[in-house]
Amino acid sequence: MxxxxxxxxxxxxxxxxxxxxxxxxxxxxxxxxxxxxxxxxxxxxxxxxxxxxxxxxxxxxxxxxxxxxxxxxxxxxxxxxxxxxxxxxxxxxxxxxxxxxxxxxxxxxxxxxxxxxxxxxxxxxxxxxxxxxxxxxxxxxxxxxxxFVSVRPALQTALRTATLRHDDETRAALITLLLRNYLLTHDVEQAANLVGKLEFPEALASNALVARYFYYLARIHAVQLDYSRAHEYVTAAMRKAPQSVQTVGFQQAATKLNVVIELLMGDIPEARTFTADAALERSLAPYLTVTRAVRLGDLQLFEECVAQHAATFQRDATHNLVMRLRQNVIKTGIRIISLSYSKISLRDICIKLQLDSEESTEYIVAKAIRDGVIDATIDVQGFMASKEIVDVYATTQPQAAFDARIKFCNLVHNDMVKAMRYPTSTNRVDLKAHLEASDKESQLLKALQDGDLDDGFF
Incomplete structure (x- = not known):
């Protein structure tokens, strides 16, 4: 051995x-x-x-x-x-x-x-x-x-040196290490400042480092409430990551973050996301329960899930993001109620959603109306009256969804073009002979077109 x-x-x-x-x-x-x-x-x-x-x-x-x-x-x-x-x-x-x-x-x-x-x-x-x-x-x-703190000066010094020497792989690795270090200590503002002041060598670094960098960017933007950009980055991270047995852990972490971000954006992840393979299905079981609670607008189910799987969410560094979903659960419940009732009192809404008081219910319903979650009004008697349902195809929502898909396809195409590699010629003599033959062929074609070809041409 x-x-x-x-x-x-x-x-x-x-x-x-x-x-x-x-x-x-x-x-x-x-x-x-x-x-x-x-x-x-x-x-x-x-x-x-x-x-x-x-x-x-x-x-x-x-x-x-x-x-x-x-x-x-x-x-x-x-x-x-x-x-x-x-x-x-x-x-x-x-x-x-x-x-x-x-x-x-x-x-x-x-x-x-x-x-x-x-x-x-x-x-x-x-x-x-x-x-x-x-x-x-x-x-x-x-x-x-x-x-986590003692290593930062050494990493920062090494990053400065790698940048001056144009060591792109080392520079990319040190940037991702610093971002991870900041996120482990919840220094999100410092991580955001680092990203804003440095240029990551995306075109020169390996795909594994680019995937990690995009994953950390997604976490930063998610904490900063920029869910659209966070979703773009985490999707790019999942696409860039090498597809092998060694990257299963990263794929699971990125998928968990992607599920939470989609829920925060108001979307419901597809069912196949949770059933891609057995290992992923087991690790995503708590997130599947959260997704069901958000989809049904069941506040009690959501709170039970958070209490039961709090340790898992803490370990995955998604607990704070999951706690933000409480408002989404309430908004979903209000949307379901607005579709089921043309007119309902705020007291009944408070009872159905198990909220604290009628005053908080009125505030939540008013915010849902202002955010466009529901199309309704609140009268002076304390009733929510739903308006007539508008055909979604008469709005700009389908166009926006189609535009998002086109942008995603163009992004995938551009990434594949950038990733293409061409073999370099190592035989300079063959290359020179090929260029001379091409030049001679072009001269011959030109002579044929001009009609002045004679025996002395060769």
């Missing part, structure tokens, strides 16, 4: 070195694709063996060997040359993963200081992808230790 792990790590290091020498990030991406499977089989002896083969005798080799433990590996292996900075960073990333998976948070916290110092010592564009991963696990260490 140790030999297998050592071989896999060595193969990944070869890809990283090839990427550094050829300035092609595809090799690093290939190494990262195998990182998940390799991470599950990481062992201390395998890491110690790789350290012994990769580093020459010195402070770095001694420090890494002490961190991972030597095991039964001969540390007096044949002398190695100084590794490339990219290979060095990748080995440090593997050590980070090993300490994180073994739960050695204290050792990992001390090791992160060493890793950050190693990153700051180099200014190489080929370190961009690996540095982004390393900073993610640095921030993850502080998060597991419930220390």
């Amino acid at each position: 140790t030999r297998t792990n050592t071989t896999e790590i060595t193969n990944s290091l070869v890809l990283v070195a090839k990427s550094a020498n050829s300035f092609d990030n595809r090799y690093v991406s290939k190494a990262f694709r195998d990182l998940g499977a390799l991470r599950r089989r990481l062992t201390a002896p395998a890491l110690a063996a790789v350290v012994a083969r990769t580093y020459p005798v010195g402070a770095t080799k001694t420090y890494l060997a002490a961190v991972v433990g030597e095991g039964d590996v001969d540390m007096e292996a044949e002398e190695a040359s100084e590794p490339l900075p990219e290979v060095d960073a990748y080995v440090h990333l593997l050590v980070q993963l090993y300490l994180l998976d073994t739960g050695a948070l204290a050792a990992l916290d001390a090791f992160n200081v060493h890793v950050v110092a190693q990153l700051r010592a180099h200014n190489r564009r080929t370190l961009d992808l690996i540095a982004a991963k390393i900073w993610f696990y640095v921030a993850r260490t502080y998060e597991l230790r419930r220390d």
Whole structure:
């Protein structure tokens, strides 16, 4: 097992070195694709063996060997040359993963200081992808230790450096890490200020980082009551996220936020949203109950659901948004009553909706009328009189819905065009010959059109 792990790590290091020498990030991406499977089989002896083969005798080799433990590996292996900075960073990333998976948070916290110092010592564009991963696990260490404030200066300094060096992947990763840090401490205003003052490299970052960025934007706008933009961002996040087993958790979190935002917008999510697969159906069970309460306008069912699943909503960071749905439940109940009764007293509405008093009922009904939820009037005798139902197709609502769908289709089309990649020609001689042949063919066609073709043309 140790030999297998050592071989896999060595193969990944070869890809990283090839990427550094050829300035092609595809090799690093290939190494990262195998990182998940390799991470599950990481062992201390395998890491110690790789350290012994990769580093020459010195402070770095001694420090890494002490961190991972030597095991039964001969540390007096044949002398190695100084590794490339990219290979060095990748080995440090593997050590980070090993300490994180073994739960050695204290050792990992001390090791992160060493890793950050190693990153700051180099200014190489080929370190961009690996540095982004390393900073993610640095921030993850502080998060597991419930220390959200101490890491912010380091992240901000690294973001400034990455911006000046045009390290787009690292810059995108650091922006998302800062947004997550602010949202975990409910500093929504600081997160909004960060978004307003920085430009996220959407076209240059990976889809996973773009999806996370859109998800955090959706949460920020949802808290700020901008539900339309929040819905656009969370939909884009679900579309941008990689569709794999590793992203199931993100898809569930984004779907939960999307359900709550749609309910806050006054829409009812489709039934297939809750039945896409078994795992998603189980995780969305509380949100399905909330959706039923909003659709039926049942205030008692809504309050029972919130009381029963309060811990789940707190864990999903949607509790405050779900609590806002109480007004939507009441508005739905008023809409149902206005469709069922042409005239009804405010006292009966108060009893049916289980509200506090007739005064609060009058205020809620008046606000629903002003917001256009219902088309009715309140007379001086304390009765709500519904007006004649207007045909919805005589209004501009169908046009607005159709316009929203067209915008969504155009957005998907533009994203797919931006994501297209074309192979670059590596053979300059063939390219030059192709251009000369094309030029000669165009001259021949021109001569045929002008009628001055003779034997001397060739």
